[in-house]
Amino acid sequence: MTAPQQLETTGESEEDKGSLAVQVSGLTKVYAGGTKAVDDVSFDVKEGEIFGLLGPNGAGKTTTIKMITTISRPTAGAIRVFGVDALSTPEKVRRMLGFVPQAISVDGDLTGYENLLIFAKLFYVDREQRDKRIHEALGLFGLAERANDLVKHYSGGMMRRLEIAQALVNRPKLLFLDEPSIGLDPYSRLQVIDHIKQLNRNFGTTIMLTTHDMSEADELCDRLAIMSMGRIATSGAPKELKRSVGGDVLTVAATGRLPDSIPSNLGTVASSSQGTMKILTVDGERAIPRITEYLEGEGAVVESVSLSRPTLDDVFMKYAEGSLQQDGTYKDARSARRSATRHGR
Amino acid sequence: MSSLQRSVSSAFTIAEMEARKLRHDSTELWMRTVQPALWLLIFGEVFNAIRGLAPGGFTYIQYIAPGVLAQSVLFIAIFYGITIVWERDVGLLTKLLSTPSPRISVVVGKALAAGVRGIFQGIMIFALALIIGVNLRFDPLDIAGVLLVSVLFAMCFASLSMTLASFLKTRDRMMGIGQVITMPLFFASNAIYPISLMPAWLQTISVYNPLSYVVDAMRAMLLTGDYSGVPVDIVVLLAFTTAFILSSSVLLKRLIE
Numbered sequence: 001m002t003a004p005q006q007l008e009t010t011g012e013s014e015e016d017k018g019s020l021a022v023q024v025s026g027l028t029k030v031y032a033g034g035t036k037a038v039d040d041v042s043f044d045v046k047e048g049e050i051f052g053l054l055g056p057n058g059a060g061k062t063t064t065i066k067m068i069t070t071i072s073r074p075t076a077g078a079i080r081v082f083g084v085d086a087l088s089t090p091e092k093v094r095r096m097l098g099f100v101p102q103a104i105s106v107d108g109d110l111t112g113y114e115n116l117l118i119f120a121k122l123f124y125v126d127r128e129q130r131d132k133r134i135h136e137a138l139g140l141f142g143l144a145e146r147a148n149d150l151v152k153h154y155s156g157g158m159m160r161r162l163e164i165a166q167a168l169v170n171r172p173k174l175l176f177l178d179e180p181s182i183g184l185d186p187y188s189r190l191q192v193i194d195h196i197k198q199l200n201r202n203f204g205t206t207i208m209l210t211t212h213d214m215s216e217a218d219e220l221c222d223r224l225a226i227m228s229m230g231r232i233a234t235s236g237a238p239k240e241l242k243r244s245v246g247g248d249v250l251t252v253a254a255t256g257r258l259p260d261s262i263p264s265n266l267g268t269v270a271s272s273s274q275g276t277m278k279i280l281t282v283d284g285e286r287a288i289p290r291i292t293e294y295l296e297g298e299g300a301v302v303e304s305v306s307l308s309r310p311t312l313d314d315v316f317m318k319y320a321e322g323s324l325q326q327d328g329t330y331k332d333a334r335s336a337r338r339s340a341t342r343h344g345r
Numbered sequence: 346m347s348s349l350q351r352s353v354s355s356a357f358t359i360a361e362m363e364a365r366k367l368r369h370d371s372t373e374l375w376m377r378t379v380q381p382a383l384w385l386l387i388f389g390e391v392f393n394a395i396r397g398l399a400p401g402g403f404t405y406i407q408y409i410a411p412g413v414l415a416q417s418v419l420f421i422a423i424f425y426g427i428t429i430v431w432e433r434d435v436g437l438l439t440k441l442l443s444t445p446s447p448r449i450s451v452v453v454g455k456a457l458a459a460g461v462r463g464i465f466q467g468i469m470i471f472a473l474a475l476i477i478g479v480n481l482r483f484d485p486l487d488i489a490g491v492l493l494v495s496v497l498f499a500m501c502f503a504s505l506s507m508t509l510a511s512f513l514k515t516r517d518r519m520m521g522i523g524q525v526i527t528m529p530l531f532f533a534s535n536a537i538y539p540i541s542l543m544p545a546w547l548q549t550i551s552v553y554n555p556l557s558y559v560v561d562a563m564r565a566m567l568l569t570g571d572y573s574g575v576p577v578d579i580v581v582l583l584a585f586t587t588a589f590i591l592s593s594s595v596l597l598k599r600l601i602e
Contacts, residue, residue, distance in 0.1 A: 105436035
């Protein structure tokens with residue numbers, strides 16, 4: 001299965017490819033046991049966008065990210081990060097990356113400042129710039145006051161923020177977030193989402209993330225791909241994907257005479273019985289007043305209109321269905337739980 | 346920076362990370378001194394009564410002090426594989442390897458951290474020896490030499506342990522292998538009795554046991570002052586250490602695949 005945007009790029013010139021943050025083609029990973037975790041996956045991530053990789057547990061999202069971050073070597077396929085070949089020059093690629101893994105992986109036995117310091121050093125950030133960047137990152141993520149506390153005394157949300165701060169000390173051009181909001185309470189989750197948006201807007205950081213949370217993906221991602229059983233099942237902007245699974249549904253409750261049909265430019269009647277009418281339409285919010293006006297003109301008295309639109313959940317269910325029979329592995333459940341409860345080591 | 350400079354700087358950063366953790370909480374280090382203290386105070390004291398067990402006219406406590414130091418360093422180092430499996434489990438290892446720092450720096454850094462703990466053990470044994478009145482050569486150069494050998498030895502077995510971790514992959518198995526390895530190494534060495542007292546087959550094994558070379562070097566510097574065997578000891582130890590560091594760096598990726 002080839003993602004649509006892969007087709008779009010084939011005719012483009014070399015200069016246009018410079019604006020691509022990630023180009024993945026024919027990516028395949030077969031584990032020693034013969035399990036095909038990723039199966040001939042191709043997609044592009046444009047510079048400056050937030051790209052989501054969605055899919056059920058075991059769909060191959062994390063394996064894909066591991067290969068792009070050069071942690072794991074693909075069995076076949078090619079990866080370019082800002083035009084640099086990730087397979088032949090992995091260290092060059094790693095210098096451009098920031099990576100926040102799924103489990104909370106800041107070191108609880110160090111202070112927040114130390115966690116950032118060590119990573120700045122491992123990324124060879126210049127000594128003169130190091131402290132400035134660390135304090136900037138700590139400030140940006142609201143951790144300046146707790147910088148010298150041991151991280152094991154931080155809350156889960158603070159640990160997550162520290163992790164993202166840590167991934168920023170080397171000013172990555174491309175930031176990977178593997179399940180950034182897993183195990184967070186709604187408030188911390190919102191904060192993290194807000195920070196991700198800010199990074200993208202203020203620094204132009206290209207962001208690639210995986211998530212199970214469809215509303216989060218909808219809110220954050222410019223484009224996304226849904227993986228299922230090691231393949232890309234579908235990809236596109238959230239809006240397009242939602243449209244692809246069906247339009248908006250208006251449910252009208254009315255007394256008086258309801259017509260059997262409505263003009264096709266307003267929508268189509270899906271069902272109508274005992275004063276309740278379901279209408280399929282596009283752009284439901286704008287259609288409400290026009291449909292109401294039409295129905296009242298036909299002699300009905302409209303009492304209420306409710307709008308329901310397809311969500312990414314519907315998209316997800318449609319494309320990921322095949323692999324939902326298989327439950328997530330024990331390891332997934334364990335790492336999710338651990339990252340939610342871990343305090344230090 | 347050249348790539349060598351980068352590698353060295355990253356290794357020291359990894360070691361710094363561990364040293365900073367020890368500074369925040371050194372409880373483990375102190376608990377680690379209990380066992381060698383028991384060996385010296387109880388085992389050493391009891392066997393001291395048997396004359397002639399130690400060669401060269403030394404008392405038995407004097408004789409086993411270098412062996413007890415080597416053993417305590419061995420016990421610290423051999424569990425470094427558990428640390429690396431733990432860091433793999435919590436995602437820290439993946440993150441370390443996603444930095445531009447080379448893999449060998451991660452291994453050498455961890456091994457150096459084991460060395461830092463080894464130095465602490467060395468200092469504690471010296472302190473203990475002073476307190477209970479064990480007569481050792483407290484010459485500054487000898488002390489420095491002993492600490493250096495402790496660091497090398499800790500690096501050797503920490504990297505062996507990390508090599509094993511890339512095959513065994515779980516903390517439980519690493520606990521098991523730690524037990525399986527340490528006691529035979531200890532008994533098949535000159536740590537608590539001279540090799541000449543061993544049956545012939547055990548003597549053969551002890552020749553291939555790195556611990557014997559470590560104890561030999563430490564004993565030369567702490568007791569006898571006869572350095573004739575030390576160059577060979579150091580060369581053997583360096584060879585083992587280099588081999589284990591290289592194997593661990595190459596195999597480390599098995600942990601995160």
